[in-house]
Amino acid sequence: MSLTREFSKGIWRENAVFRLLLGLCPALAVTTSAVNGLGMGFATTFVLVCSNIVVASLRRLIPARVRIPSFIVVIASFVTVVQLGMEAYFYDLHKALGIFIPLIVVNCLILGRAEAFASRNPLLPSVIDGVGMGFGFTLALFVLGAVRELFGAGTLLGVAVFGAGYQPLILMILPPGAFIAMGLLLAAMNRAERLRR
Amino acid sequence: MKEMLRLALVLTLIAAGAGLILSLVEKATREPIAEQRRLETLRALNAVLPPNENSPDQDTVKLIIGQDRRGRDLARTFYRGRRDGHINGVAFTVVAPDGYSGNIAVMVGVDPDGTVTGIEILNHAETPGLGDKIEEPWFKELFKGKSLGNADWRVKKDGGDFDQITGATISPRAVVGAVRRGLEFFKEHRDEIMAPSGRGVQS
16 A cells, blocks of 8 residues: 555546546536636645544544544534635635535545545545545546636636637536536546546 | 443544634634625725725614514614715615525615715626626616616616616616615615714614
8 A cells, every 4th residue: 555546546546526426516516617616626625634634543532333423523623614714814715615615514525535544544644545535626626617617708717718709608607517517527537547448 | 331421422522622623713713704804895885985084884874674574673784984074975785685596785885865876796696697797897887876866777678777688687677676775765764874973773
């Protein structure tokens, strides 16, 4: 078990959004722009790494029968920290992501990593696992947000790409566009995966 | 029994630790968050009011505008901008409940005669790319200089004076209606709102 492997698995082989199909609610809901995707990705990564650290450190103290409530308390606390911190210091991002930040609590990616990895592994691998998984999640949200913003608004990170003549495909920013973009990206990734083998 | 106690003890300890950390974070972020909210209100106030020399968010009057479903009083805050000591503009928030998706909160600025000096959309959940054009400057400019006396407060589609947005009539209609109701309230309660110390409910 090498640490590089623990890190890189989250980016492609076990990418939360594109391969495990975990955490789709935030992935679909907030990715109306690349910046929103990045913001949600970083917030989730922060919570994931922190909860992995605490869960891995306390794994011998937490009895198996109350592990799920314990994990949820830990995760919910860090989510609240993110929410308060974001409102205090990144107000615009807070307004854009709004109600989706508290929903990080129920992101199955985070509980999944606590249960499947951090509660069974020492501190260092758990941190690496959290960083890698979070990075892969952020990357997926960024790509999804970038594709939707590009076609739905004609911009990328707020910069106009296609020029004034482009008629934005508003559908891509609306909820159905999330599913369409997600489906097309999944198809492309499955194809790439098959070619790689 | 012993096992049960252990489970309860561990959970209690974890929850207590979480509570401690959260109370510390809450304490550290309380001031910055209050400041951010104040700044946001001030930004909106300065956008809709004529240039003023006081802090309008400190010079307010609160009036009861009705009751909610449970019979509790609903208050509306009027922010007063002053120049040379005289009120030269009043700002207040109106809510349009009839938008396409959820409430639209609008900050309206008026001069002492009840003529609109500016509006600002505070928050909304209208359709991106269609209804959310109510946030664009050209739409907000439509309201400047309009009063109950010199304009027909309906969108053009309904026979009024306000341009709607192509593909989205509902959002502008809701905003126009809410601003009109706000102006009517201002007209009826002008004396209380402009009163030197502010009658009604003191804030």
